[in-house]
């Protein structure tokens with residue numbers, strides 16, 4: 618089986634409205650793309666910060682600007698489609714109870730946990746650039762993976778999204794010297810302890826870094842720690858569904874991973890990973 622669980626029905630800009638994108642026609646486009654790629658399980662995981670309810674969790678200026686839609690309406694709409702219902706929810710240290718309350722109040726099939734922010738600055742957002750306020754790559758990477766470890770341990774999430782997002786800019790931001798496994802270590806320990814599924818995301822291939830999340834070294838450590846994986850594209854448009862899946866399947870096969878996680882009603886099961894169907898074959 619192939620899955621694509623971490624996807625968005627619209628681009629990240631505020632102009633991409635719920636009215637225009639949470640529609641039957643748009644979902645049809647995503648389903649058609651999934652079918653083309655042989656993806657049997659398709660789920661949507663909109664950013665939590667695009668919903669007004671997220672302001673009960675965090676009042677960062679970026680969230681205040683972005684939170685315009687209604688989370689209940691989103692859940693209701695997805696319930697009328699064949700899509701699995703997910704959400705991409707940032708881990709905000711100290712807000713665990715508020716995040717749990719919000720998640721428990723909705724009928725999600727799975728919850729994708731993300732770390733984009735370390736404190737008030739983000740590793741992947743130029744407007745709140747983590748490197749501008751503290752350019753030391755050692756500090757940013759250390760803090761990022763420590764926050765990721767906390768996210769895994771929080772028990773709030775089923776899937777740990779783009780696990781080394783901190784590398785997103787590639788050579789566009791400073792990267793620590795030496796063996797990066799030193800930074801991965803606390804996160805891998807937390808992944809092993811929590812049993813959270815690790816996302817293999819092809820989104821990194823579309824970003825300056827040009828590499829799948831996680832890096833091969835981090836993925837190997839996760840395998841050694843006994844982690845299970847799930848597979849996603851982090852698509853924001855229908856043409857990105859199943860993006861570069863042949864690369865991801867090869868990546869997982871090389872690691873010896875034979876099964877991927879499938880979710881329903883926040884229950885997880887493992888299904889055999891299927892070889893990708895190549896277009897026109």
Ligand SMILES: [Zn+2]
Pocket residue numbers: 705731733778779
């Ligand atoms: Zn994300």
Ligand SMILES: [Zn+2]
Pocket residue numbers: 623624625705851
């Ligand atoms: Zn995403």
